Amino acid sequence: MTTDPHSPSYVPQYTGASGDYGSGTEFGGDLFALYTAGQLTIPATAGHYSAAASQLHWIVGTFQGIASDLGHSAGDHVVANMQDLSDAMRLTTDRLYVAGDALVEIADRYAQTDEGAAAEFGLLLDLPENAPMFENPPVTTPPPGPDDPIGPTPDLPQDNGELDDLIEEAGLEDELAEDEADQDSDDSGEDGS
């Protein structure tokens, strides 16, 4: 048991700390909701974003070599667009982690101010259907910086067949087909046929 809200064995504690931010069991329940988002799901999203940003960092670094050999401004333009996205994903990752930490701090601080809320919050954390989720919270994994090495080649499809399998599993081809069907339907409606 610990009062460190970032620890897997965290238990909310009423300490009589000053502040009136809410009260009662409903307050406790919503603190649990904030804490779950801040401790688990937002950092999980941040982790996925960080992984995506890492892969994009590899893509940018690899394509810089291609653009250099291509000898045409189109390659450099694509690199610039990739770097723009890479910067955006890096910032997004950072801000997701900031948001998660802030919600965890709020949940813990507010639990300290209301005994009923702390009790409800702790009860929900301890439920058998909830407790296992908090045993291994996502670890903060910052994405690579723009000047960091690009790292090893990721595990990629080996040919177009494996690529098609990946696209099919993600349901992306179906999305495109539905979109084209919708477009065809719109077009025939315009024709009046």
Added chain:
Amino acid sequence: MAFDHSAFYADVNRLYDRLEELHGLDAVLDGIDARGLDRLYIPPTNYTAGGPFNRVIELGQTYPFDKIIRAVDVETSGGGSYPNFTTPTTTTSPHDFGWVEEAYADASTWRLTAQSSLGSTFEPLLEVSSDRFQQVSYAIVDMYASMDTSLRDDWSGLANQTSEWEGRAADAFFRNFQGPMTDVIAGHKFALDYLNSLVCGLKVFNDAGQHSLHALVTECLDIVDDQLRKRQADNRDASDGEALVLLATLTGIGAALTFPLPGTAAALGATSAMLSYAASSVPPAMAEPVEITARSATQLDDALGSEIGELKRNVRAGFDSVDDKATEMDGYVDELKTPLAGSPANAWIPIRPDIAPGDDFYHESRNYS
């Protein structure tokens, strides 16, 4: 089949082997003609084509043939002259055939310079192999698929908490950070989708350029082969051939490449088709037939160099059209970066959350406690 660098260079070497042969052969034939050596001495009796006044010269390697030429210069005593003589020779002087070896040596020198020059012309088209683009595209699709399946913006029902929390900071957090996160994720996926199409677009023109290059070399191989056959048949007429060579830009290849529009489904669902386009040959929709006509090694070398120069311009035009699409992407991203109406938030980068324990972020239960 993907562009085969080894096979291409083997064909270039074979082409210049043949061009060198043709160059040397034509120089020898021209030398024979210039020296009148094809005007044979025919003695009235005991005619032997091979000598002693004539000789057989072996010409050609690919399609070898023999040519009878005059071997000596003859002075006759009275009467008789080329092409007939009735008086035995009084003096003969063997003709100096050192010029034949010089002709072949000159052909070798010409070949080295010509092939080196052509290499300098076409090397830029071969700097990037097709599989390098393909690998990047695979990585983008893999990344997109991963984001599509793993990224969540509801965060365990946090969106349902918007009515539970009040205060300036709470409103700002849910309205300007949590709410727009859906748009930010969608914006990033759109950008990835577009980048994939740009990579595939560059690959298409790169591949088509390489296949066109090989098609030109193959066409010239056919032409020089025909020229060597013609020489065997004592024919100096021109030969011609045709190859499919890249001409189109993006507008000319229509639906072969798919670029996404904001709010539509992922174009990268068609990645396999985009990567396959032009991967093994120049698609007819991208190309036009190019004819080359030549009657000598230098003519053919010049024509090939000229066509490769034109091809490089066409490849650059293709890259230019992809660059135009990259500029379109700039416009779409600028729109994503534009703040949403009445909000500091945009669909490109989430705002930095400004929340902390305090009176700007409190629970609704405070209102009735």
